[in-house]
Amino acid sequence: ETGVTQTPRHLVMGMTNKKSLKCEQHLGHNAMYWYKQSAKKPLELMFVYNFKEQTENNSVPSRFSPECPNSSHLFLHLHTLQPEDSALYLCASSQGRYNEQFFGPGTRLTVL
């Protein structure tokens, strides 16, 4: 295992639901990331946190709301999602922003 865990591994939600994805890293890293991976499309960087501070928001719609309470935990709060938001959401961490990133297994999200 990489030392980055994500829960839940699978999530099915309706368009009006509110849910949260959780990521935890046990590597002592200071930077954490959320990526979206859709079928046959490149990984899309969504958010970057460095020492708990958000440093990047790649024009992500406001229906995705990240939270980083400390350097080990990262959340992605979801509300009023669209079917096109169905994808694999990957969390990663690194020691130093954009240094070698270690990925979690992802949460497979399906929006009905």
Place this chain on the structure above:
Amino acid sequence: QKEVEQDPGPLSVPEGAIVSLNCTYSNSAFQYFMWYRQYSRKGPELLMYTYSSGNKEDGRFTAQVDKSSKYISLFIRDSQPSDSATYLCAMSLNAGNMLTFGGGTRLMVKP
């Protein structure tokens, strides 16, 4: 035009074959090049990391960068069924910059 292009495959080869995986890119300013391997139901893991042009070898894997052609390759010798995965290329302008990924190539090595 996508910044990084990668044939999605699937690429199916017999065990023991030499595999060539490739990416082309449009931004000549990229200097750092990476290959990630992603097994089914797992996140990507860093496989190889090279700077600028040239070759880098690690066991059965060789990464090659041709900046003049904006083309990078990953060669796998003596391919094994355990190499079956999706291979993602990624690149960045400098160390400490965000990564730009290709869409990945799915490789299947048949026993």
